[in-house]
Amino acid sequence: NGIRDLGFISPVVAKIAAEHGINLQMVQGTGLNGRVTKKDVLGYVEADQVSGAPQSSTLPHLTPVTGTLDTVIPHTTIRRRIAEHMVLSKQTSPHVTTVFEADMSKVVAHRVDNKAAFESDGVKLTFTAYFVAATAAALKAFPLVNSSWSEAGLILHRAVNIGMATSLGEAGLIVPVIKNANDLSLLGIARSVNDLATRTRVRQLQPDEVTGGTFTITNHGVSGSLFASPIINQPQCAILGVGKLQKRVIVLEDNSGYDTISVRPMVYITLTFDHRILDGAVADYFLAKIVDILENWT
Incomplete structure (x- = not known):
């Protein structure tokens, strides 16, 4: 037919x-x-x-x-699972995306000052570690974002388990989970990011390392994207999208109230959230908290 x-x-x-x-x-x-x-x-x-x-x-x-020039590429198991999960998510949750931008000057400076010390411990200090740390702190401040919808009521998760979407190229992606991220130092988070990302790419993850997530981060900026509207990883409430870190000219106000022009390392961050659980104001407060942590990193 x-x-x-x-x-x-x-x-x-x-x-x-x-x-x-x-x-x-x-x-x-x-x-x-x-x-x-x-x-x-x-x-x-x-x-x-x-x-x-x-x-x-x-x-x-x-x-x-x-007799055509078209080629049929059979679906892999992982591609079918991704497809099913993405369609299910869009059919399950009313998706809304809000966008903020953050000045990463203090994070960049901190990374420059501490990169060598981390490397001496065998850990590569990536920007992803900062985003995980900031998100974990924000989730503790806004526990409603660390929740799941059920017909009986909202399920507030005690554990802050942050998944990080990791690309496998054309093969798809996997989301390993950093368990109890809020209890880890920046060094501990960076070590987990390194370890999970490495073992994801060589397919050496254990089943319990890709389950139990309560929130997800996708760093689409690594492929050059400025901002995106990611799909929620069900049954979670929201997903954070991190864009490309890019120097941009921005307008700042000095102590005297005058405008000044400055070049700063800026990044767009997006939050796609389930509107059944969150309204726009709470989602914005949560994202603003992440921005505040990043912009005032010490």
Whole structure:
């Protein structure tokens, strides 16, 4: 069974179909060249409501066409799991994303001053460690963000277990979890980041190291992205996105109240959150807390 060419689908028709879960392949079009019109899709909705027939949201099976230059790449197990999890998340939680920016000057200075000392302990001090530490502190200040939705009520997690999305290139990604991150020093967090990231890439993680997360961070900035709207890692409440650290010209106010121009290492950070659990104000307070910790790092 093939799929017919539906031609142009108007925004109104697409909206009605989406609202009613209608597969437009099942609607007989009466417009020019068989185009599906608003009247057609409304008629289909009315007919289904009268007959009580279930509306199909499943596309007909696609039979590969031979003789083309297309290549079918079989899905890997990890790709199927990622796909299922991402679709489930978008269907489960009303996603909202808020964006802040942070001046990383003090973090950059601290890293320069302490990188050698960390290396003497066999630990690479990455910016990810700072974001994990700042997030762990913010989660303790705003426990509602460290929660999960259930029909019985909100589940507030005592443990602060932070997952860090780690890319495997085209193979997908895995989210190892730093358990009880709020109890670790920056050195302890950096050591965990190094260890988990290394073992993730060589597929040496244990099952309990990829479960139990209560919050997730994705550092998409490592691939050059400035900001993004990541998908929540269910059943968590939110996910933090970290953009590329980039020097930018910004306007500052000096002690006399005059504006000055300065070049600072800046980063955009985003929080995608479940609007069932959080409202915008609380999400912004949480993100502002992370920014405050980063900008006043000592």
